[in-house]
Amino acid sequence: MGDHLEEFQRIALAHHGHRASGTAGHAASLSYVEKELSAAGYLLRRQEFSFLYTETVEERMTLSDGRSPVVTAFGYAPSTPEAGLNAAxxxxxxxxxxxxxxxxxxxxxxxxxxxxxxxxxxxxxxxxxxxxxxxxxxxxxxxxxx
Structure with missing residues (x-):
């Protein structure tokens, strides 16, 4: 099992630390698992499904007076539009x-x-x-x- 964990770590390192679904690291991980399971004699079938994936790039809020209080973004919440949000x-x-x-x-x-x-x-x-x-x-x- 250690060999598999090492391979997943190698894949993550090769993909900017990511193996999250929807990333190139995920695709490489999936290919590795499929290769290993096929070699072990398993018959494979992919079942695709959709889900909300978010990745926090920045956590910031600026008030109209210029102050920026500390904020923490929710995981799996829709992102703020790229242009920001100006809402009362x-x-x-x-x-x-x-x-x-x-x-x-x-x-x-x-x-x-x-x-x-x-x-x-x-x-x-x-x-x-x-x-x-x-x-x-x-x-x-x-x-x-x-």
Whole structure:
């Protein structure tokens, strides 16, 4: 098994550290696995499927006054358009976890600001998207908070 792990590492190193799906490193890894399994006598069949793949290139937010607070992007969330996003903030005085939290909220095209606690970020993200928000910002204590 160590030989296989070493080969996967070699493939990753040859492809800028990537073997993630959709990358050249993934294609090389797939070819290697297919070659090895075929040599072992397995009959192979690929089953393709789609999924949302994201790769964080930069995590940055600049406020209108020029400040840039520390931000962390969600994994597997749609990316901000390459030109950026200019959307007014809409703080919500609720967790955003329940449908009632969104009743009458004019979220369309805005960056909704919610507290980080209350429920899973994925639930908040789904609800914000359903309400038409352009973005979701979860605010919580920073990494140095007690």
């Amino acid at each position: 903030f809409l703080p919500l005085d609720a967790t955003g976890c329940d449908a009632a939290d969104w009743a009458g909220v004019p979220a369309e095209g805005r960056t909704v600001v919610l507290p980080a606690e209350g429920c899973a970020a994925a639930e908040k993200e789904r609800a914000a998207a359903d309400a038409g928000a352009a973005a979701l910002l979860l605010a919580g204590p920073g990494p140095d908070a007690p």
